[in-house]
Amino acid sequence: MSQPHFLLVTFPAQGHVNPSLRFARRLIKTTGARVTFATCLSAINRSMIPDHHNVENLLSFLTFSDGFDDGVISNTDDVQNRLLNFERNGDKALSDFIEANRNGDSPVTCLIYTILPNWAPKVARRFHIPSVLLWIQPAFVFDIYYNYSTGNNSVFEFPNLPSLAIRDLPSFLSPSNTNKAAQAVYLELVEFLKEESNPKILVNTFDSLEPEFLTAIPNVEMVAVGPLLPAEIFTGSESGKDLSRDQSSSYTLWLDSKTESSVIYVSFGTMVELSKKQIEELARALIEGKRPFLWVITDKLNREAKIEGEEETEIEKIAGFRHELEEVGMIVSWCSQIEVLRHRAVGCFVTHCGWSSSLESLVLGVPVVAFPMWSDQPANAKLLEEIWKTGVRVRENSEGLVERGEIKRCLEAVMEEKSEELRENAEKWKRLAIEAGGEGGTSDKNVEAFVKTLCFEVV
Numbered sequence: 001m002s003q004p005h006f007l008l009v010t011f012p013a014q015g016h017v018n019p020s021l022r023f024a025r026r027l028i029k030t031t032g033a034r035v036t037f038a039t040c041l042s043a044i045n046r047s048m049i050p051d052h053h054n055v056e057n058l059l060s061f062l063t064f065s066d067g068f069d070d071g072v073i074s075n076t077d078d079v080q081n082r083l084l085n086f087e088r089n090g091d092k093a094l095s096d097f098i099e100a101n102r103n104g105d106s107p108v109t110c111l112i113y114t115i116l117p118n119w120a121p122k123v124a125r126r127f128h129i130p131s132v133l134l135w136i137q138p139a140f141v142f143d144i145y146y147n148y149s150t151g152n153n154s155v156f157e158f159p160n161l162p163s164l165a166i167r168d169l170p171s172f173l174s175p176s177n178t179n180k181a182a183q184a185v186y187l188e189l190v191e192f193l194k195e196e197s198n199p200k201i202l203v204n205t206f207d208s209l210e211p212e213f214l215t216a217i218p219n220v221e222m223v224a225v226g227p228l229l230p231a232e233i234f235t236g237s238e239s240g241k242d243l244s245r246d247q248s249s250s251y252t253l254w255l256d257s258k259t260e261s262s263v264i265y266v267s268f269g270t271m272v273e274l275s276k277k278q279i280e281e282l283a284r285a286l287i288e289g290k291r292p293f294l295w296v297i298t299d300k301l302n303r304e305a306k307i308e309g310e311e312e313t314e315i316e317k318i319a320g321f322r323h324e325l326e327e328v329g330m331i332v333s334w335c336s337q338i339e340v341l342r343h344r345a346v347g348c349f350v351t352h353c354g355w356s357s358s359l360e361s362l363v364l365g366v367p368v369v370a371f372p373m374w375s376d377q378p379a380n381a382k383l384l385e386e387i388w389k390t391g392v393r394v395r396e397n398s399e400g401l402v403e404r405g406e407i408k409r410c411l412e413a414v415m416e417e418k419s420e421e422l423r424e425n426a427e428k429w430k431r432l433a434i435e436a437g438g439e440g441g442t443s444d445k446n447v448e449a450f451v452k453t454l455c456f457e458v459v
Contacts, residue, residue, distance in 0.1 A: 004109040005034045011116040012043035019228035028058045031451045038062040042071040064093035087119045134202045137376040139213040149190040168382040171374040206436035227359040234438040261347030264293040268352040279317045285407035293329035348414045353380040365430035367422035369410045390426045
């Protein structure tokens with residue numbers, strides 16, 4: 001049997017590139033497969049793929065332009081143009097690559113795609129090669145979209161989970177959703193999978209984390225291949241420090257000076273931008289709480305997630321009370337999140353509940369204040385609070401604002417009132433995650449089984 005060759009295509013956003021690239025490396029390490037990683041030039045130009053020229057010999061890269069190679073998106077028209085170029089140029093790049101390798105030593109065995117390149121499996125179908133979805137959100141969220149697509153929109157029932165309220169749904173399924181294009185992308189994806197005779201979905205989760213959700217949909221085989229996180233998390237080795245970041249030594253030294261489990265770590269990822277009102281409420285809660293905190297606030301205008309009518313950067317939004325904040329905690333524009341979460345001084349993670357951040361909190365055993373904003377984040381928060389019981393979720397007021405009193409309530413619950421219970425649960429998931437994601441764990445075994453089955457099907 002010849003060496004399998006996977007063509008893996010993903011959207012050029014950090015939350016898509018990171019888990020996809022880690023899955024590519026898992027494929028190579030566990031099966032010896034060859035992987036060609038396809039994405040836009042902007043991912044390379046914006047350093048989303050570190051040391052991309054110095055990776056395993058079996059990993060190579062295929063890049064194409066989406067028309068925004070610097071990654072700067074300034075308005076809605078740019079977003080639409082980018083997606084059109086992503087499809088048009090991506091379709092051509094993948095088609096040309098598959099054709100060029102068709103009669104060579106390593107033809108493409110299977111095309112793997114993530115959320116957003118919904119056009120990719122159509123390319124695979126044209127060339128009569130199998131395609132598989134790499135779902136970079138939890139299995140639970142896929143189940144919700146699948147149920148919604150069948151018309152079961154009013155009540156979502158799952159084993160061991162209370163019925164979902166509107167606030168628990170992925171934001172694109174909420175009645176207040178205005179991003180109909182995003183909703184259409186997810187539902188189109190589900191409809192395409194329904195047309196497949198034996199659809200397989202590779203999911204960035206692990207067996208013991210979502211057993212009921214991985215098997216919730218008849219005739220859809222979901223394979224847990226995560227958590228797709230940096231290898232050093234599972235080996236226990238120190239994460240590499242980026243020496244180009246001037247702040248690295250300052251925040252690590254600051255953390256070193258704090259007592260165990262005393263620091264609140266606050267980060268909303270790279271895509272979420274808080275309104276000025278929300279920034280102020282969060283800042284006042286941290287100042288009044290008087291607990292040391294490390295808050296990551298970007299100093300760049302995030303145009304891809306720009307709030308209508310607000311042109312200030314987040315760092316500019318706190319200008320009026322920055323001095324008060326820095327009397328209690330530390331503000332940085334960047335940090336190594338893994339390095340921070342594994343530090344003994346960190347006792348709580350205030351997070352937007354992006355799936356990668358949620359997994360990192362579980363694998364590193366850190367309780368959370370769940371502060372979801374959009375997409376899959378509300379559903380992830382539901383899991384963290386009610387199923388895995390590693391955190392407390394904030395509640396918004398009637399205007400969608402989380403007030404300072406509510407933030408303080410949640411911080412006190414995680415740091416004091418429920419601290420012991422939440423930390424015990426977090427430690428349990430940490431152990432199970434490391435067992436699953438470490439070398440030779442269940443996720444490695446699942447990947448091996450997937451490749452063997454696929455190769456037999458192709459033959």
